[in-house]
Amino acid sequence: MNTLRIILWLILAYYILLHLTYLVLMALGFLQARRYRKGISFAEFRRIGESSLTMPVSLIVPCYNEAPIIGITIRNLLQLHYPQFEIIVVSDGSTDGSIDVLGESFALRKIDRSGRRLIPSAEILAVHESERFPNLVVVEKTNGRRADAINAGVALARYPLLCVIDADCLLEPDTLIRLARPFLRDSRTAAVAGVVRPSNGLMLEGGTITDRRIPRTILGINQEIEYARSFQWARIGLSRLRSMLCISGALILIRKSLFVELGGPWPDAVTDDIEFTMRLNRKIHDRRNRRNERIVFAPDAVCYTEVPETPRLYASQRNRWQRGTLQAIWRNRGMIFNPRYGMTGLFGMPFFLIFEGLAAIVELTAWILMVVALVLGIATGSEILWMVFLAYILGVFLSLCAVLMTETSLLRSASWSDFWRVIAALLIDNLGIHQFHLLCRVVGTIQYLFGRRDLGLAMTRRDYTPLPV
C-alpha cells in the first residue's frame, strides 16, 4: 500500500518537474527571442536581401502524391525575397499526377542535367526545368522515402546552403532572409531552424499569404497552441542550452558540406528529421571532433505547415512521431548522460528521453495507478480529483504562458476573435484531446516495441483552388 503511495508521489514529482522544465525552457526562449529582436539593426533584412554576400540557397522540396498542394507551395516559394535561390522539387515516385500538375503550371521540359551523387539515393528517372522560372527544377525518381528524396535532390543542388522544406509548407516572403542572417553573422553557424506554425487558417492568393487566421477546428486550434508552446518557445530555450534535438523537417537551413558529411537524413527513419537533428548534434557537439559550430534558432523565420484536423489523421501522425522519437533516441543512445557531448549529452538527450520519449508511458501509468489506488482504497476520490485538477491546471498555466509570449511577438493572433478561440481551446485541451494524444503515443510506443516502422497514413490536403501562374 505504501509502495503505491510512494509511486504516486514520484509520478506527481515527475509531472511537476516536467512542467517546471518546460516553463524554464519557455522563459529562456522568450528572453533569447527578445535579445534576438533587440539585436536586429534597422533595415538589416533589406540590406541582406540586396547584399552580394548573401549566400545562395538551394531549396529542396521532397514530395510524394502532393498534387493538390504542390503548385501552391511552389508559387509561394517563387515569391520569396531572396537574392539568389533555386527550387528543386523531388517527386518521390508520385502516382497522383504531381508531375503533370507541375508540368502544366510551370511549363516543364525534360533536360539532360546531372550532378555529383554525393549521397546515395534511389534511381533518378528524369530531370525537368521550367521554361518560365529558370530557378525551378523538378526531379522524378523511383519511390524511396522523404529522406531518400532529399538525398537525391542534393545531387542537383548547386549552392552552399540547403533549405529543406515539406511539400505542404508555406513560407513568409522574408523567411529565407531571416534564416540566412545567422550564417552571415557568425561563421560557426552550422544550421538554422525556424518557427513552424499550422497553415490551416491561412488565406492565400496565388501563393501569397493574405491573411493569417488560426485553424477552425478544436483539434487545429489545440495544435496551434501546442506548436507555440513546444515547437516555438521551448525550442528556442533548448537551442540556448545547445539541446535542440528536433528541428522540424518542415524548415531547416543547413550548410551543404555538413549535410553531405552527415550522409543526409537516414532513409529508414520513421521521422527522418528528428533522427537527422540528433546526428547533427552528435557530430558538432562531440568534443573529439573539435568542431566549434552551432545550431541557431531564428524566432522570426516562419513556416506554415498543414496540421491534421481529423482524429484519424491526428492519431496516425502522433503515433508516427512517437515511434520516430523512440527510434532516434535508441539510435543515438550513446549520447545520453555522456559528458563528451557537453550540454547536449548531459541535458538535451536525457530531457528528450525522459520528457518526450517516456512521457506518455509515465502519464498512462499515473492514470492506471490512480484508478488502482481508488479501487484499493489507498487514495480517496477527493485526492484523485485534486490530482486530476492539478494535471489540468498545470497544462492550462503552461499554455497561458505560451499565449502571453506569443502575444508580445510578431506572431500574435490576428484578431480578438482568434485570441478568444485560443483561450477557449486551451481551457478544454486537457478535457479529452490531451488524453487522446496520450493514447496515440502509448499505442505508438507499443507498436515501436513490436517493430512497426512504417510511415502511417498519408495526409489529406486542404483543398486549394488552383490559380493560374
Add this chain to the structure above:
Amino acid sequence: MHLLEFVQITATTITVLSLLLFAGVVIVRADYSRRIAEESEFRKTALPHLCAYLGGQEGREAVLGILGRKRFPALDLLMGQSEEMDLESRKKLAPLYSGLSYTQGILHDLESHYWPRRLKAAERLGYLGEESAIPSLMRALGDDILDVRLAAALSLARLGCGGALIPIIRSLDLHGEISQRRIAEILSQLGEEATEPLLKILHDRELGPAALCIAIRTSTLLNLHRAAPVIGTLLDHTDENVRINAVRALGSLGEPSCIQKITSLAEDPSWAVRNAVMDALGHLNDQSSIPMLSESLGDPEWWVRYHAGIALWNLGAPGIEALRKASTGHVDAYGRDMGRQILQQNGILKSTEVHA
C-alpha cells in the same frame, strides 16, 4: 505533508497564478493592439505630409509639427524613408532631423550600459547626417559588442567619413570570409573617400592578414584599379587568405599586367589558391594561359579541375578546342572526365546518361 494537502496547495496556487496570467495576457494584448493601432495611425497621417514636404509642396514647420507628436516613431519613419531614397535626395531629410533635435539624446544613448540601446543609437546617428556625431561614433568602434562596432562603422560610412576607414579596419579585424565580406561591403559605401586610405593600408606591411583581406575586398568592390599594382605585390604573401583574396581581386579588376604573376600561383600548395587562380584566369580572358589551364584539368582537387574547365570555356573557341582535346587526350583520366563534363554541361557533347 500528506499527498492531498500538497496537491491542494499546489493546484490552488497555480490556479491563482493562471487567473493572474490570464488577466495579464488580456492586458498585454489590449496594450499591444492599442500601440500598434496608434503607430499605424501616426504613419498614415505623417507619411503624406512627409511626401508633400519632399515634393516641395509643404513647408518644414508644418511637417515638423506632425512628426513632433511622436518623436521616435517619426525617426523610424524618416529612416525608413531614407532607405528608399538616393544619396542626393536624402539630404532633404536633414532639416527634419535637426528640427526634431535628436542628436543629443541619441549621443547620450550611445554611452548607455544597455547594449541594444547603444546599437540603436549607433545606427541612428548614421541617418542624422550630423558630422558632430563622428567623434562619438569613432569611440563606438571600440565597443565590446561587435554589433555596435559594425553599426558605428556603417554610420561612419554613411556619413562619408573617409578618415574612419583605417580605424574601422583595425577595430573590425575579423577572421572568416563572411565577416570580412560584410565589413568590405560597409566600407564600400564610402565611395571615393576610401581610395587614399585604402592605398595607404595596402602598403602597410605591419598590418595583419585579416585587415589586408578586408582592404583587398573593399578595393574590389570599389573597382579601384589604382590598387591593382599594390595588390599584385601581395600575391606572394605568406598568408593563404591574403593570396586568395589578391588573386580574386586581380581577376575581378581585370588587371592584365598581373597575369604572369597569377599564373605562377597555379602550383601553389593550397588548393584554394589554385582554385582562385583558375577562376581569375577565367575572368581575365588571356589565351596564353590555355596550356596551363588544360594541364590543371588534371589537378588532384575537383574544384580546381572544374574552374580550370570553366575558365577554358570562358575563353571561347580556342578554349573549347582545348577542352575537346582534353576530353579525349588528357594524360590524366580525371582531366579527360572534366573536359567531357564541361562540354556536356554546355551542350557541346551529348551525355549518354541522365545522371552521373
